[in-house]
Structure formats: C-alpha cells, structure tokens
Amino acid sequence: MSAKALILIGGEKTGTRFRPLSLSTPKVFFPIAGKPLLTHLLESIQATSTPKISEVVLIGFFDTSIINAYIATVENSFTFSIKYYQEPPLMPMGTAGGLYYFRDEILKPASGETQPPEHFFLIYADIVCSFPLHEMYTFANEQRPGPAVDFVIMGVPHDDDLSSLKNDPQDNFGSIASIRGEVVHYVEKPETKISSVINGGVYYFKASILQDALPEAKKLREERNQANAFLQFHKPNDDESYSTGNSISWERDLVKMLADKSIPGYRVFCYQYTSYWRQLKTASLVLPANKLYLEKRPQESATSLENVVQPCYIHPSSFPIPPTAKIGPYVSIGANAAIGPGVRIVKAVIGSDVTIGQHTFIKNAVVDNQVAIGEWCRVEGSSNGEVQQAKEGEESDALPTATVLATDTKVLNEVRVYGGVVLPHKELKLDVLNEIIM
Known part of the structure; x- marks a missing residue:
C-alpha cells in the first residue's frame, strides 16, 4: 500500500508577490525557523505513518541544476526518494499541466518497488500548516455508505475565529460547498460567498484520478475552448495560461468538474482542518x-x-x-x-x-x-x-x-x-x- 506525494513548487518567474525576498531566494527555499520552506514540508511527509510515502515528486519550472543541488543536500535525511520533473519551458501548462504531462512517469512504481502506487497526495509548496496527511487518508478510507471515496480536499474554515485568515478576503481562495462531507459545488475565487470553507491546497486521491479523471478533464477543457472562442482571448488574472490550448487548471477544471459531476463516477469529500493554516503569498507572511x-x-x-x-x-x-x-x-x-x-x-x-x-x-x-x-x-x-x-x-x-x-x-x-x-x-x-x- 505505497503512496507518492506530489509537490507543486512553481519556478523562478513565479512567486512575484513574495518579492523582494524572491529576488534573491526562491520562495520554496527561503529559510524559516532555520530550514528552507520546502524542507519543512518534506519533514511533515516523513512523519506520515500511514500510508507509507515511498517517493516525493517535485514539479515546477526551475532549472534542473537548482533542484538537483537541493535534493542532494536533503535526500539522505528522508526514507523516501525525491525526484524532480521540470515542466517544458515556454509552454504554459496551468496548475495541472505538469501532472498531466508526467502522469505516466508518476504512475510508475517508486524506486525499489514493484507495484505502482495506489494513493497520492498533492500539495502546494507555499502552504504552511501541520499537513494532516495521515488524517486525510484515514478520513477517505472510513466506512461510510456508498462507493469508496476517490478524492479528498483539505478544507479550511474562513471566519473570524481563524485569526490567521481574518485579514485575507475569502475571494482570494477556492470555495467548497459540501453536504455531510461530500463536495457538491466548488468555485475558484468566487465573486460572491459560496460557503465558509476554503480550499487548503492539500489533496488526497487515488490512482484513478491521474489515470482517467485528469485526461477526461483535459479533454473537456479543450472541447470547451473550441466551443467558445472567447476563452482563447480571455485569461484570468491569477493564471494567465489557464485558457491556452496546452493548459489545464487543477482547481478550475479538474476539481470543479469532479464536484459538479461533469466527470461522473467519483466521490469527492472535504476534510475539515481547523488548526493553523496559511498560504505564504507575501514576504510579510x-x-x-x-x-x-x-x-x-x-x-x-x-x-x-x-x-x-x-x-x-x-x-x-x-x-x-x-x-x-x-x-x-x-x-x-x-x-x-x-x-x-x-x-x-x-x-x-x-x-x-x-x-x-x-x-x-x-x-x-x-x-x-x-x-x-x-x-x-x-x-x-x-x-x-x-x-x-x-x-x-x-x-x-x-x-x-x-x-x-x-x-x-x-x-x-x-x-x-x-x-x-x-x-x-x-x-x-x-x-x-x-x-x-x-
């Protein structure tokens, strides 16, 4: 019962809101409490008891020499292997583009194993929290009526009680609407309030999401682009590559399509996380x-x-x-x-x-x-x-x-x-x- 953790680390031209610190040090490598931000995340993955995470895959735009040098300094500290997949330069792919592009490699057995992974975690590298990976896995595999859960989003309550978010508007995040835990509606950065739960940027899912659901989402996105020529010219401010022919958004496409059953046959649930959470957007944070x-x-x-x-x-x-x-x-x-x-x-x-x-x-x-x-x-x-x-x-x-x-x-x-x-x-x-x- 092996698992892989997939981490989206961005690139040298991303993280502009983290300036001026990112002018000298990429956000994922900025030292906090004596360690690079990415190292804190890897330590949380190492501490996850179940499922056993046998491989961590970093996906981003950084030059391979930069990431390989970092991996060489930390890999002996962890029991899992670490790989880096560099997204093709000059090819805007969206937040899910790298996952789609490298999905065949990601689905292969980890180094030293013979069986392909059954479980996956996807994490944005600029998230700061305690990373409840074991809890999300346990939540997904609890006994409940109906088919098994295929996909879990970590939801974070956005209200005045969560002091770490009180100065960050809800429309800066994806919004999750659920009934008894099952997600029924998802909107990325809504103009009006959908619910009091936002997307925490941490996901658990099974292999079928990469094998079948992600290619289907890519197909539907391409069909919608062709059907509506306006999307070829309109590019949302937060993701300029979103509507180009080669791109696909993890949240705007896959998560939304799974939630509203545009891609049928998958059960999507929300795990409620109530401890400290922050997305490290700016230098002040x-x-x-x-x-x-x-x-x-x-x-x-x-x-x-x-x-x-x-x-x-x-x-x-x-x-x-x-x-x-x-x-x-x-x-x-x-x-x-x-x-x-x-x-x-x-x-x-x-x-x-x-x-x-x-x-x-x-x-x-x-x-x-x-x-x-x-x-x-x-x-x-x-x-x-x-x-x-x-x-x-x-x-x-x-x-x-x-x-x-x-x-x-x-x-x-x-x-x-x-x-x-x-x-x-x-x-x-x-x-x-x-x-x-x-």
Missing part, C-alpha cells in the same frame, strides 16, 4: 510561518542562554550573543550574523551574514541576507505581518505592515524604518514610514 514552525520544533532550536527567550532558532555560527543583547521570542537568525551589544530582537527573521549595530531594536521584521544595520536604529512592523486597523484614539487609519529589508540593504546609524519594504542594494540614510524603497 514569513513572520507567522516562522512562529508556527518555531512552536512545532522548540526542542531543535532551544538554547540555555538567559538572554534568549524561547522559542528561537539561532545558527551556531552566529554565537556568541553579547550578554547585554536580548533575543526572542519568535526569532530566527541565520549563519554568520553579528549581533551588537544592547540589541533587542523580537518576532523577526534575520538572514545570513547580517550585521546589527549596538542598541538597535528590531521587531516584526524580515531581514534578508547580507544586510547591514547600524547603531541605535529601529526597524519595526506590525504584530502579525499584515495590515491592521488602528485602535481607537490612534492617528493613523492603519498600522504598518511587517518591515522587509531585502538583500544587501544598508541602514545607517540612528535611522528608523517603520512598515517599509526595501528592495535590494539600497542605502537608507533617512527614516522610512510605510514606504516602498525601490
């Missing part, structure tokens, strides 16, 4: 992701220093920390960072080769690699990395977002940066307030 992963792995990042408030991660090469400095909670510091005396850092991600001068204060900020911050500076953003409404009595209508300093930024002594986003290779001589420095 590094902060809540860092908080989540530090809380999940406090034993890996612990240190006994009195001036380090847990949970924190500090790379060994960034010690010693001056006794008059205070770090944490929720701080990650990369390799070869130099922290000056009297520095205070809280709720921040600090990259590698960063220099921070004495008595500087940093809070709610993402500081990329090779940034130099002078003495007596203040670098600060909002509490959760998103725009917030000001409290009663405050002058501003909104508090600033998290401050982001891109690679090779220089902040001179006594400069204050509040809610700023600074692109690479800039020198700040004056204070910044809610500005984008290009």
Whole structure:
C-alpha cells in the first residue's frame, strides 16, 4: 500500500508577490525557523505513518541544476526518494499541466518497488500548516455508505475565529460547498460567498484520478475552448495560461468538474482542518510561518542562554550573543550574523551574514541576507505581518505592515524604518514610514 506525494513548487518567474525576498531566494527555499520552506514540508511527509510515502515528486519550472543541488543536500535525511520533473519551458501548462504531462512517469512504481502506487497526495509548496496527511487518508478510507471515496480536499474554515485568515478576503481562495462531507459545488475565487470553507491546497486521491479523471478533464477543457472562442482571448488574472490550448487548471477544471459531476463516477469529500493554516503569498507572511514552525520544533532550536527567550532558532555560527543583547521570542537568525551589544530582537527573521549595530531594536521584521544595520536604529512592523486597523484614539487609519529589508540593504546609524519594504542594494540614510524603497 505505497503512496507518492506530489509537490507543486512553481519556478523562478513565479512567486512575484513574495518579492523582494524572491529576488534573491526562491520562495520554496527561503529559510524559516532555520530550514528552507520546502524542507519543512518534506519533514511533515516523513512523519506520515500511514500510508507509507515511498517517493516525493517535485514539479515546477526551475532549472534542473537548482533542484538537483537541493535534493542532494536533503535526500539522505528522508526514507523516501525525491525526484524532480521540470515542466517544458515556454509552454504554459496551468496548475495541472505538469501532472498531466508526467502522469505516466508518476504512475510508475517508486524506486525499489514493484507495484505502482495506489494513493497520492498533492500539495502546494507555499502552504504552511501541520499537513494532516495521515488524517486525510484515514478520513477517505472510513466506512461510510456508498462507493469508496476517490478524492479528498483539505478544507479550511474562513471566519473570524481563524485569526490567521481574518485579514485575507475569502475571494482570494477556492470555495467548497459540501453536504455531510461530500463536495457538491466548488468555485475558484468566487465573486460572491459560496460557503465558509476554503480550499487548503492539500489533496488526497487515488490512482484513478491521474489515470482517467485528469485526461477526461483535459479533454473537456479543450472541447470547451473550441466551443467558445472567447476563452482563447480571455485569461484570468491569477493564471494567465489557464485558457491556452496546452493548459489545464487543477482547481478550475479538474476539481470543479469532479464536484459538479461533469466527470461522473467519483466521490469527492472535504476534510475539515481547523488548526493553523496559511498560504505564504507575501514576504510579510514569513513572520507567522516562522512562529508556527518555531512552536512545532522548540526542542531543535532551544538554547540555555538567559538572554534568549524561547522559542528561537539561532545558527551556531552566529554565537556568541553579547550578554547585554536580548533575543526572542519568535526569532530566527541565520549563519554568520553579528549581533551588537544592547540589541533587542523580537518576532523577526534575520538572514545570513547580517550585521546589527549596538542598541538597535528590531521587531516584526524580515531581514534578508547580507544586510547591514547600524547603531541605535529601529526597524519595526506590525504584530502579525499584515495590515491592521488602528485602535481607537490612534492617528493613523492603519498600522504598518511587517518591515522587509531585502538583500544587501544598508541602514545607517540612528535611522528608523517603520512598515517599509526595501528592495535590494539600497542605502537608507533617512527614516522610512510605510514606504516602498525601490
């Protein structure tokens, strides 16, 4: 009873909303809590007991040399094999195009096995959560009336109780309508509210989905394109390749067709996930992701220093920390960072080769690699990395977002940066307030 996990990792030209951080480091490799984002996902897959995941397939647009170099650094840490399939360049394929293009290879037995996989997981690489793969598998295979479940979507409630989503409109996500768990309607990024459950970007399905349902969805998409010439020219903003002849969307085509029975014979259910969930869309969202992963792995990042408030991660090469400095909670510091005396850092991600001068204060900020911050500076953003409404009595209508300093930024002594986003290779001589420095 083997399984494969399929991860959509995008490419160097995707992740534009993650700028300016993605200008130097692809989003899937950006270090959070001391590890690349993709590594956190692989560790969650490794921790899945049932079904046994024997192979992970990465699908994206990155040059093979980049991904193969990453695989070489991590593959010995996992019991499953890792493969990379590069989508053809200059051929827009949509979110399901790579799965369709490589489906014959994906359906083959994993390395060292003789039987083809029966179960699959599909995960978007920029999702941050606890990845309940075992729970989704168990949910799909529970005893219930009717035929077996073929396809499970991880649904996330979108309401005020889920604080991680309260500032992100529901129409930014797919919307799932279900009755007693069975999905009866699905709309990707609806203009009006369909339900209070959104698509969490994690799927479980059986081999028949790749063997039969996906080719059928591709066929139906091509027929609809031919029947309506308008689709040849209209391209939705979120997926410019969606309506081209070679493309197919996983959500807009396959999931929707399965839900509304345009492709009959499959049972689609929604697994309700109620823990922390986020899609890492923007650079500011590094902060809540860092908080989540530090809380999940406090034993890996612990240190006994009195001036380090847990949970924190500090790379060994960034010690010693001056006794008059205070770090944490929720701080990650990369390799070869130099922290000056009297520095205070809280709720921040600090990259590698960063220099921070004495008595500087940093809070709610993402500081990329090779940034130099002078003495007596203040670098600060909002509490959760998103725009917030000001409290009663405050002058501003909104508090600033998290401050982001891109690679090779220089902040001179006594400069204050509040809610700023600074692109690479800039020198700040004056204070910044809610500005984008290009």
